[in-house]
Amino acid sequence: MSTHNITVTVNGQAHSAEVESRLLLVHFIRDTLRLTGTHIGCDTTHCGACTVLLDDRPVKSCTVFAVQADGHAVRTVEGLEQGGSLHPVQAGFKEEHGLQCGYCTPGMMMTATALLEHNTNPTEAEIRQAISGNLCRCTGYVNIVKAIQHAAGAIRAASAATPAHSVAAVGETTATA
Amino acid sequence: MIPSQFDYVAPSTLDDAVTLLREHGGEAKVLSGGQSLIPMLKLRLASPTVLVDINRIPGLDYVEERDGALHIGALAREAELERSNVVRSRYPLLADTAGVIADPIVRNSATICGNVAHGDPGNDHPAAMIALDAKFVIRGANGTRTVAARDFFVGLFTTVLEPDEIVTEIVIPAPPARSGGAYMKLERKVGDFATAAVAAQVTLDANGSCQRAGIGLTNVGSTPIRAVAAEEFLVHKPLDAATIAQAASMAAAAAEPVADRRGSEDYKRDLVRVLATRALQKAARRARGETSTAEG
Numbered sequence: 001m002s003t004h005n006i007t008v009t010v011n012g013q014a015h016s017a018e019v020e021s022r023l024l025l026v027h028f029i030r031d032t033l034r035l036t037g038t039h040i041g042c043d044t045t046h047c048g049a050c051t052v053l054l055d056d057r058p059v060k061s062c063t064v065f066a067v068q069a070d071g072h073a074v075r076t077v078e079g080l081e082q083g084g085s086l087h088p089v090q091a092g093f094k095e096e097h098g099l100q101c102g103y104c105t106p107g108m109m110m111t112a113t114a115l116l117e118h119n120t121n122p123t124e125a126e127i128r129q130a131i132s133g134n135l136c137r138c139t140g141y142v143n144i145v146k147a148i149q150h151a152a153g154a155i156r157a158a159s160a161a162t163p164a165h166s167v168a169a170v171g172e173t174t175a176t177a
Numbered sequence: 178m179i180p181s182q183f184d185y186v187a188p189s190t191l192d193d194a195v196t197l198l199r200e201h202g203g204e205a206k207v208l209s210g211g212q213s214l215i216p217m218l219k220l221r222l223a224s225p226t227v228l229v230d231i232n233r234i235p236g237l238d239y240v241e242e243r244d245g246a247l248h249i250g251a252l253a254r255e256a257e258l259e260r261s262n263v264v265r266s267r268y269p270l271l272a273d274t275a276g277v278i279a280d281p282i283v284r285n286s287a288t289i290c291g292n293v294a295h296g297d298p299g300n301d302h303p304a305a306m307i308a309l310d311a312k313f314v315i316r317g318a319n320g321t322r323t324v325a326a327r328d329f330f331v332g333l334f335t336t337v338l339e340p341d342e343i344v345t346e347i348v349i350p351a352p353p354a355r356s357g358g359a360y361m362k363l364e365r366k367v368g369d370f371a372t373a374a375v376a377a378q379v380t381l382d383a384n385g386s387c388q389r390a391g392i393g394l395t396n397v398g399s400t401p402i403r404a405v406a407a408e409e410f411l412v413h414k415p416l417d418a419a420t421i422a423q424a425a426s427m428a429a430a431a432a433e434p435v436a437d438r439r440g441s442e443d444y445k446r447d448l449v450r451v452l453a454t455r456a457l458q459k460a461a462r463r464a465r466g467e468t469s470t471a472e473g
Binding site for chain 1: 180182230280281
């Protein structure tokens with residue numbers, strides 16, 4: 001059966017590997033690249049623990065084949081921290097206690113990151129809608145919503161402090177995906 | 178869960194895709210959004226030996242209104258319907274439907290054409306396409322043909338598609354003035370299939386009576402069901418409460434539900450009546466311009 005030489009840019013770095021057709025993206029990320037921050041939860045496209053950004057759009061990486069990502073860009077939870085500084089979404093989850101067991105957290109944060117890249121001032125309803133494909137069995141979502149609101153505030157404040165850096169512009173690409 | 182082994186090919190043109198499908202006969206499956214197919218492969222409910230990935234074929238991701246119709250390309254994602262201004266303003270039934278399919282992450286990948294081609298009576302677009310009198314453009318090794326949504330669904334996971342055919346486009350006639358539609362779905366939780374759902378599309382005449390009605394039912398039979406008797410009953414009648422109640426009962430009579438964990442036959446049939454009532458009421462309000470189409 002067929003194998004394929006693929007190159008996937010993960011968190012800004014190109015990775016090449018020979019993969020079986022049936023290898024799922026989540027297994028490529030965790031087992032081939034050893035980036036185990038992305039979790040496997042239900043493995044049935046329901047829970048969202050495995051959510052990563054594929055060309056800036058959240059996808060459930062248990063429901064994409066690695067070969068489909070050939071030539072595309074993937075972001076995982078490991079890509080959020082930059083230069084030793086937490087991403088505002090990570091800081092928000094820390095400040096607002098947006099997790100208990102932490103299992104859903106990587107997927108939840110990637111969905112939140114994508115949301116805030118095209119809407120830096122979401123309503124509570126928009127946040128709850130955005131994360132409705134990410135299941136959390138601990139928190140009741142209240143602190144997760146607060147965490148994302150905290151992150152949104154931090155991103156808006158940073159954007160106001162440095163007008164040349166437009167956070168909103170990053171999300172423009174998602175509209176054409 | 179790991180799928181069985183298969184070969185993977187990603188053609189760059191539709192012609193190449195249908196040629197590959199013909200070469201492999203019934204052993205090949207089309208991979209578009211993959212949000213139904215990949216779970217089935219993982220559960221080994223399907224074991225095709227070849228996947229023909231159409232995602233690398235350019236120019237198929239459009240949702241656009243032209244020549245008096247809405248055209249939806251094979252690779253248009255569900256999320257595109259939610260974002261599209263023309264869909265939200267002129268095809269509220271479609272916007273309603275897209276917003277209750279699976280969850281927002283799945284909708285980033287899932288395609289509208291895949292949703293209908295899959296032939297799952299639990300999918301939401303088939304009933305909406307029947308209510309909207311959509312047509313499906315189908316490309317195969319022997320050329321292109323067009324099939325009406327109401328003639329497309331044959332049985333459980335079975336459509337008129339031949340193994341070498343791909344749904345390349347959905348064409349929905351642009352609704353005339355004084356038209357409105359709505360989709361009403363009961364699901365146990367976000368992402369679940371409908372316990373039952375009803376799609377309604379109506380056009381009113383200048384006096385406010387019903388000129389045309391389309392009604393489709395989701396997940397209450399082995400195919401999506403067109404409630405023909407209810408549609409015909411509504412024509413030339415004012416869409417008042419008594420008329421809608423009568424049509425909703427006729428729609429419920431057209432349902433063929435089976436009991437499962439989501440409910441008994443009687444429960445689902447009555448649910449169709451309630452959802453048909455609400456969908457027709459909302460469609461009529463929208464046709465009269467009484468509600469914002471963005472209203473939930």
